[in-house]
Amino acid sequence: MDKEIAIQLFERCWPRERVVVTARELINTGLDSRAIKAGLQHGLLHRLWRGVYLPMHQWRDRNPWDKDKLVLTGHILATNSQYVYSHFSAARLHKLQVWISSRLIHVSAPYRAAPSRTSQDVAMHFASLDAQDVVQRFIPGIGLVKFTALARTGLQCAMTATLEQSVIIGDSALHTGLNLHDLEKLQASFHGCRGIKRTRQVINSLNALSESAGETRTRLILAELPIEQPELQVTLQTSSGTYRVNFAWQDIRLILEFDGDTKYFDHAQTTEQVLLEERERENALIEDGWRFIRIKWKHLNNPEQLRDRIMKAYLAAQ
Secondary structure: OOHHHHHHHHHHHOOOOOOOEEHHHHHHOOOOHHHHHHHHHOOOEEEEEOOEEEEHHHHHOOOHHHHHHHHHHHHHHHOOOOOEEOHHHHHHHOOOOOOOOOOOEEEEEOHHHOOOOOOOOEEEEEOOOOHHHEEEEEEOOOEEEEEEOHHHHHHHHHHHOOHHHHHHHHHHHHHHOOOHHHHHHHHHHOOOOOOOOOHHHHHHHOOOOOOOHHHHHHHHHHHOOOOOOOEEEEEEEEOOEEEEEEEEEOOOOEEEEEOOOHHHHOOOOOHHHHHHHHHHHHHHHHHOOOEEEEEOHHHHOOHHHHHHHHHHHHHHHO
């Protein structure tokens, strides 16, 4: 099939307001297997799983973490929602922040219900799941999906992931509604299970005041320094108004701000307006005697250098 003909077919027949679709859905709109094959050959389609596709431009232009979510969506559609998703897959379905985790699909099932074999891209976890361990939600474009409850999801991630990954997920879960007491109670019920010991450090490190993965990583770096720990999300009064900052040592008038890209784009105002207001806020605080440390994602990738920089600023402020 000619590429131009294939393009016209997909533009006319692709289901409206859908990104990920199954082969059955495409056939129901008037396409056939020949058209789907042509779409793959001409680079118009990207296959997520067998029988599940999305337009190539929708895949190519996505950032890595959105691609991870699309792969999970594709698996749910490919398997007709037959699994209970757990660990990092459940974290994504709970809309938690998941940092540098692989695209591996995690599902949980009792031994008696486990399939004889699964794809190498799927991790099967065997567990006895009670009714309170599982939630079922309707997700537009996908349907009813079953995945582990919030506390169990956070605990299972903490049992398998790094400290940074686990605390980022845990902080995000606290924002979503996780009760810390419920998490600790669940942890006690997992006594003796592999990886449960490491979860104590994770639970002790959680803080609902961290509002992003970058702030959580920054907080963990600060915790390693032999200095007084700063307050989080501090509201400060200045001659030019009231401002809130990420981290502050009020006694020495030192502020640390994490500048993540999302703060500029998850906003009703333009990027220029946000940057201008931020500069005005910083100038007002400097006039009132405050010092600033500003860090970005790239600085978190060199924690030793960042720790030295913070220590120098802290000692100078003293």
